[in-house]
Structure formats: C-alpha cells, structure tokens
Amino acid sequence: MVNFITVIASFMGVCPSxxxxxxxxxxxxxxxxxxxxSHWEEEPTDDASFEPKLTVTSMRQKDGLCDPSVAQFAxxxxxRPKKSYFFWFFESRHDPENDPTVMWLxxxxxxxxxxxxxxxxxxxxxxxxxxxxxxxxxxxxxxxxVFWVDQPPGTGFSKGQYDYDEDGVAEDMYWFLVHLFTExxxxxxxxxxxxxxxx
Numbered sequence: 716m717v718n719f720i721t722v723i724a725s726f727m728g729v730c731p732s733x734x735x736x737x738x739x740x741x742x743x744x745x746x747x748x749x750x751x752x753s754h755w756e757e758e759p760t761d762d763a764s765f766e767p768k769l770t771v772t773s774m775r776q777k778d779g780l781c782d783p784s785v786a787q788f789a790x791x792x793x794x795r796p797k798k799s800y801f802f803w804f805f806e807s808r809h810d811p812e813n814d815p816t817v818m819w820l821x822x823x824x825x826x827x828x829x830x831x832x833x834x835x836x837x838x839x840x841x842x843x844x845x846x847x848x849x850x851x852x853x854x855x856x857x858x859x860x861v862f863w864v865d866q867p868p869g870t871g872f873s874k875g876q877y878d879y880d881e882d883g884v885a886e887d888m889y890w891f892l893v894h895l896f897t898e899x900x901x902x903x904x905x906x907x908x909x910x911x912x913x914x
Contacts, residue, residue, distance in 0.1 A: 782831075785808055804863075816859065827865045828863035828865050837855070
C-alpha cells in the first residue's frame with residue numbers, strides 16, 4: 716500500500732507548485748494564491764494582444780446525457796494563443812452549495828480525464844452498446860463538485876501547442892483555476908486536486 720505522504724512528497728519533487736496546492740487542500744486562500752503567483756507574475760502570452768479566457772458551454776440535457784439530475788457545464792480554457800484545455804464539470808448530487816470542489820487529472824501524461832469521467836469515477840458510464848450512458852451510483856460527484864480536465868494540450872479534447880515540461884502544464888493549470896474560480900466563485904471553497912498515475 717502506498718503511503719499518502721510519500722505520494723505528496725513525490726509530487727512536491729516533480730511539480731512543487733501543484734504539490735503545494737494539494738498540501739493546502741482547501742479553498743485557495745490569499746496566501747496559497749500569492750505563493751503560486753510568485754512563480755508567474757503575469758499571465759503567459761505569446762502575443763501581446765491575447766487575453767486568456769474561459770469559454771463555458773452549458774450542456775443541454777439531451778436524452779439524459781450522463782447525469783441530468785445536476786447542473787453541468789463543459790468548455791475550454793484558452794491558456795495561450797493556440798492552446799486550449801477541455802474540461803467537463805458536474806455539481807454534487809448531495810449539497811452543491813457546501814460540498815468541496817475537486818479537480819480530477821488522469822495521468823500518462825497524455826491520458827484523457829474523460830476516460831475516468833465515463834468509465835471510472837464520473838457520474839455515468841457508456842452503456843455496452845455504446846449508444847448512451849448509464850448512471851454511476853459510486854460517482855465522486857455524490858459528495859463533491861467535480862471537474863475533469865484533459866491535460867496537457869493534445870490530450871483528449873484539449874488542443875493546441877504542446878507543453879514540454881511540468882512547469883508549463885502547472886502554469887496553465889494555475890491560470891485555469893484562477894479563471895474558473897473568478898468566473899464561478901460559488902465553487903471556490905474547500906478544494907482538492909487528485910488523479911491517477913502521472914496526474
């Protein structure tokens with residue numbers, strides 16, 4: 716059995732800024748944001764006129780797609796010109812106003828988090844015929860608001876210019892969280908980052 720502290724220590728060695736976020740494991744306080752911001756003083760840009768943005772598409776509940784019982788949205792975070800991260804969010808089935816927020820990252824690197832959403836810990840699984848979805852009664856959104864992010868670019872539905880090291884991905888994820896919690900402050904509360912393999 717793997718010791719949780721060993722996992723966190725490994726994360727701190729490979730990607731200190733994300734490891735520190737895990738250690739904080741609560742609402743992004745001013746102190747936590749300041750620690751991360753010290754690494755990245757201003758938003759990354761390859762083009763002076765480019766502004767990072769979060770593009771959210773409200774999901775229509777067509778034929779009960781995945782979990783029609785809760786609010787859900789999906790979209791892209793445009794981190795830089797020619798770089799967009801795809802994410803899919805589901806509110807908690809229990810108490811969305813008070814339950815924690817969780818970001819799920821599938822590892823690899825290069826494995827889509829939508830695989831976990833649709834086959835492991837998400838609110839639904841693809842049915843055997845591949846024609847629809849069936850509910851997952853053990854979903855992580857039973858007791859938390861969860862979003863699954865495809866990262867790095869080129870993974871799943873995320874697209875654009877590749878990152879070549881952990882620092883590039885960590886910086887993009889930092890700005891993704893800043894924009895997500897700025898546009899959706901209702902989910903900026905006790906917060907966890909989790910995943911599998913090389914998340």
